[in-house]
Amino acid sequence: MSFKDLTMFNEAVFAKLSWQLLHDDNSLFFRVFKARFFPNGSILDAKESASPSYAWKGILIGRDVILKGALWRPKVISPIIFEPQNSSVEVLINQSNCRWRSEVIDHCFNLAEAKMIKNIPLSSTSQPDKLIWPFTPTGQYSVKSGYRFLFEGNNAQPPSSPSSSQEALPTKANLNRQKIVPDGVCDRCKRHSEDNSHALFFCSDVQVVWASDPQWQWLLAMQGQTAKEIFKRALEEDRNATLLAFTSWAIWNRRNQIRTGQTAWPLNQIPNTSKERKIEFQLLHPSNPKQQHKKHTRWKPPAEDNLKVNYDGAIFQEQGRACIGVVIRNSAGGVMASLSQQIPLPTTVAQVEAMAARRAVEFAPSLALHGLLIRDAQDLAISFTSINFSHVCRQGNIVAHNLARRQF
Numbered sequence: 001m002s003f004k005d006l007t008m009f010n011e012a013v014f015a016k017l018s019w020q021l022l023h024d025d026n027s028l029f030f031r032v033f034k035a036r037f038f039p040n041g042s043i044l045d046a047k048e049s050a051s052p053s054y055a056w057k058g059i060l061i062g063r064d065v066i067l068k069g070a071l072w073r074p075k076v077i078s079p080i081i082f083e084p085q086n087s088s089v090e091v092l093i094n095q096s097n098c099r100w101r102s103e104v105i106d107h108c109f110n111l112a113e114a115k116m117i118k119n120i121p122l123s124s125t126s127q128p129d130k131l132i133w134p135f136t137p138t139g140q141y142s143v144k145s146g147y148r149f150l151f152e153g154n155n156a157q158p159p160s161s162p163s164s165s166q167e168a169l170p171t172k173a174n175l176n177r178q179k180i181v182p183d184g185v186c187d188r189c190k191r192h193s194e195d196n197s198h199a200l201f202f203c204s205d206v207q208v209v210w211a212s213d214p215q216w217q218w219l220l221a222m223q224g225q226t227a228k229e230i231f232k233r234a235l236e237e238d239r240n241a242t243l244l245a246f247t248s249w250a251i252w253n254r255r256n257q258i259r260t261g262q263t264a265w266p267l268n269q270i271p272n273t274s275k276e277r278k279i280e281f282q283l284l285h286p287s288n289p290k291q292q293h294k295k296h297t298r299w300k301p302p303a304e305d306n307l308k309v310n311y312d313g314a315i316f317q318e319q320g321r322a323c324i325g326v327v328i329r330n331s332a333g334g335v336m337a338s339l340s341q342q343i344p345l346p347t348t349v350a351q352v353e354a355m356a357a358r359r360a361v362e363f364a365p366s367l368a369l370h371g372l373l374i375r376d377a378q379d380l381a382i383s384f385t386s387i388n389f390s391h392v393c394r395q396g397n398i399v400a401h402n403l404a405r406r407q408f
């Protein structure tokens with residue numbers, strides 16, 4: 001695990017806080033931060049404060065992650081012809097019938113983009129525009145998807161990842177060796193040469209962190225050893241190496257904040273914050289992932305006097321079409337109604353599933369019965385006495401699946 005990994009993980013955690021400030025305006029957290037840092041507008045408009053707190057600086061770092069990854073709309077390569085003040089998506093939508101305005105879209109975008117836009121399904125009820133995170137099926141940000149997004153973005157660049165255990169951190173001693181700074185003396189204690197192990201473990205400035213927890217007592221006997229040897233011993237003797245890495249990352253980060261004149265992370269918060277980060281990190285990287293057994297699923301009839309609606313979607317990329325299938329059966333397994341229908345090709349499998357859900361709920365009342373589309377399905381579902389949506393494996397949904405594929 002390199003320090004770069006830890007940095008990305010922390011940025012992913014901060015991005016979660018920024019996401020909450022964008023989407024959850026009822027929380028106390030939102031009200032406190034809004035009053036102090038962005039009384040007018042949203043967090044997207046907020047500037048760095050003159051007296052920034054550590055938390056606010058982190059949230060702004062997280063906001064950059066969100067801005068890098070989140071989407072208001074598909075990336076457009078057609079020349080933009082709207083004036084900025086008119087360039088919202090709503091001008092492309094006929095509000096009276098909730099359909100795309102084909103003539104406007106064809107006029108403004110190139111052929112391929114116009115086709116993509118017109119294939120995006122629109123909600124049949126009026127919903128406000130939302131910033132979505134495209135790396136989760138729900139469009140909601142998660143630390144796991146944020147970390148993966150940063151990780152993949154980083155791996156696309158040439159690797160130059162300094163690892164604390166390889167004596168590769170730009171400490172004063174290392175910089176002095178490369179003749180970048182005139183001396184290698186530690187800026188914090190101003191007494192010792194600042195090599196890796198001094199910067200992370202033995203500077204008098206950070207002793208309070210390691211002394212706060214008896215589990216680090218063994219470090220005292222490691223004086224004079226390199227950081228690489230310390231990490232090696234922690235790994236070999238199973239001495240909580242992950243927490244050691246998070247704590248030393250926080251110490252290194254704080255050292256850099258002091259060096260560049262920024263607000264530094266309070267030393268007394270480092271032990272607890274590092275423990276929290278470690279738990280979150282381990283949730284994303286379980287050391288013994290549980291074996292996922294695929295359950296054998298079979299279609300089961302509904303209870304007596306109930307109907308069961310199964311639905312599914314299928315995508316036919318080559319033909320540029322998608323299809324949905326719906327089947328309604330009674331408690332004896334008898335088919336009461338079925339439907340298979342072609343629809344324009346949506347952009348994701350989740351979207352076609354959500355459209356199938358909406359069609360299923362629209363279709364069911366003719367018998368006497370996921371995004372904005374799911375919301376439509378839920379809105380429409382209010383008219384039922386009881387309704388229950390659930391995901392089942394294909395084996396339990398075979399008829400709806402075959403209906404969805406029947407159009408080709």
Ligand SMILES: [Zn+2]
Nearest residue numbers: 186188189203
């Ligand atoms: Zn020092």
